[in-house]
Amino acid sequence: MNAPFHSARASLRDPFTAFVCDDATADLLRPIAVEHGWSPEKVNKGGLRNAVQTLSVSASPSILFVDLSESGDPLSDINALAEVCEPGTVVIAAGQVNDVRLYRDLVASGIQDYLLKPFTADQLRDAFANAQMIISGPRVSETATERPNVTAAVIGVRGGVGASAIASSLAWLMGDKAGRSTALLDLDVHFGTGALALDLEPGRGLTDAIENPSRIDGLFIERAMVRANDRLCVLSAEAPLNQWILTDGSAFFQLQEEIRHAFEGTVIDMPRNMLVQFPHLIADVNVIIVVVDFSLAATRDAIRVLSWLKANASGARVIVVANKVLPGIQEVSRKDFEHSIERKVDILVPSDPKTAMQAAKLGQPLGKAANSAKISQPLNQLLTLTLEQAAVEEEGAGRPGNASLLGKLGNLKALVAKKPREAAQAA
Ligand SMILES: Nc1ncnc2c1ncn2[C@@H]1O[C@H](COP(=O)(O)OP(=O)(O)OP(=O)(O)O)[C@@H](O)[C@H]1O
Numbered sequence: 001m002n003a004p005f006h007s008a009r010a011s012l013r014d015p016f017t018a019f020v021c022d023d024a025t026a027d028l029l030r031p032i033a034v035e036h037g038w039s040p041e042k043v044n045k046g047g048l049r050n051a052v053q054t055l056s057v058s059a060s061p062s063i064l065f066v067d068l069s070e071s072g073d074p075l076s077d078i079n080a081l082a083e084v085c086e087p088g089t090v091v092i093a094a095g096q097v098n099d100v101r102l103y104r105d106l107v108a109s110g111i112q113d114y115l116l117k118p119f120t121a122d123q124l125r126d127a128f129a130n131a132q133m134i135i136s137g138p139r140v141s142e143t144a145t146e147r148p149n150v151t152a153a154v155i156g157v158r159g160g161v162g163a164s165a166i167a168s169s170l171a172w173l174m175g176d177k178a179g180r181s182t183a184l185l186d187l188d189v190h191f192g193t194g195a196l197a198l199d200l201e202p203g204r205g206l207t208d209a210i211e212n213p214s215r216i217d218g219l220f221i222e223r224a225m226v227r228a229n230d231r232l233c234v235l236s237a238e239a240p241l242n243q244w245i246l247t248d249g250s251a252f253f254q255l256q257e258e259i260r261h262a263f264e265g266t267v268i269d270m271p272r273n274m275l276v277q278f279p280h281l282i283a284d285v286n287v288i289i290v291v292v293d294f295s296l297a298a299t300r301d302a303i304r305v306l307s308w309l310k311a312n313a314s315g316a317r318v319i320v321v322a323n324k325v326l327p328g329i330q331e332v333s334r335k336d337f338e339h340s341i342e343r344k345v346d347i348l349v350p351s352d353p354k355t356a357m358q359a360a361k362l363g364q365p366l367g368k369a370a371n372s373a374k375i376s377q378p379l380n381q382l383l384t385l386t387l388e389q390a391a392v393e394e395e396g397a398g399r400p401g402n403a404s405l406l407g408k409l410g411n412l413k414a415l416v417a418k419k420p421r422e423a424a425q426a427a
């Protein structure tokens with residue numbers, strides 16, 4: 001159930017089974033089943049309860065139609081169905097409750113479509129057509145080819161610097177421009193925007209993975225990841241704010257591993273507190289993209305993050321991206337920033353609120369919505385640098401700059417002493 005994938009076993013399954021609650025629905029379904037070449041006998045009575053009982057002892061069909069009309073709590077009953085339904089089944093539900101929240105929750109639980117009763121024959125045909133399109137779409141295993149995976153982690157040194165915007169843009173470009181099958185793994189479990197940026201519902205895959213790390217395998221990845229397009233899938237969550245995520249980080253690590261096997265590119269949106277909590281998550285990453293802005297706070301934290309990375313991820317290539325750059329009105333000039341962090345900023349992405357707003361409205365990553373070179377050019381450059389590392393794994397290890405953190409903080413202090421007027425003038 002859930003993700004728009006189908007398992008290798010799909011061809012052995014019945015193409016269609018329905019569990020309906022009333023004769024009228026059965027009468028509507030049967031001729032349309034026949035139109036699709038399916039047996040009308042696959043339209044069973046008994047609704048969701050019968051579906052759960054039947055599927056607990058038999059193989060799941062490719063397309064499952066289930067009537068929720070007799071269900072007192074459709075959402076928890078659907079979860080019971082998820083327990084017995086094999087991955088890859090496309091589920092179409094029908095019911096009498098007209099509530100957009102229920103619809104959203106059902107979709108988030110893995111339902112492909114929800115038809116409000118009474119529905120017409122054409123609505124049903126449309127739902128089946130969409131389900132068939134999903135089933136005939138590309139599989140993860142088909143999109144993944146022999147190119148070795150490159151994993152990039154994107155870390156914002158401060159909140160709001162635009163790390164998630166950079167991560168979703170890079171993932172999209174990696175799929176669309178570089179033609180690599182790509183996964184965007186958003187580890188901001190409560191506040192992640194990976195799915196939102198692509199106009200998708202995050203589903204329950206990531207929270208399921210954290211709750212049951214032992215279930216994470218290739219099949220789980222197929223089921224849990226949400227497809228944005230032919231070359232891009234997302235794993236993201238919107239965990240309830242009253243839900244404390246209890247994990248030792250092993251689920252995240254295993255997810256990285258499985259995704260590495262299934263995709264040619266991984267982009268991890270990694271909240272910076274994860275570095276503190278789960279330092280081992282960065283161990284196998286090829287490229288680390290440190291997103292900064294030219295503020296004093298970001299200068300201090302860029303020094304600290306870069307120093308930490310030098311100690312803990314010396315094998316990865318580090319790329320520093322300054323985002324939201326406004327020429328002339330920064331707290332810290334580029335020159336002073338680079339002096340403080342003792343290295344160059346690799347890429348400058350200008351501030352472009354208009355494109356950012358457009359991207360949000362369209363549900364597209366910044367890199368896709370950008371129609372001017374001033375945003376797309378630096379993002380393409382980021383893609384190039386990231387992919388370079390796929391070929392030159394060790395390059396990032398021998399970078400210059402062994403000065404102590406204290407020394408760097410000394411630079412920062414000098415900068416702070418300059419503030420406010422000189423720093424503003426330097427900018
Ligand atoms: N280059 C840019 N120009 C203008 N606005 C931008 C730019 N990059 C990102 N933004 C906007 O900045 C806001 C914050 O971006 P984003 O959510 O990516 O930041 P973040 O660093 O991931 O934040 P958080 O710390 O909450 O995870 C968003 O509204 C985004 O559209």
Ligand SMILES: [Mg+2]
Nearest residue numbers: 163164188193
């Ligand atoms: Mg973010």
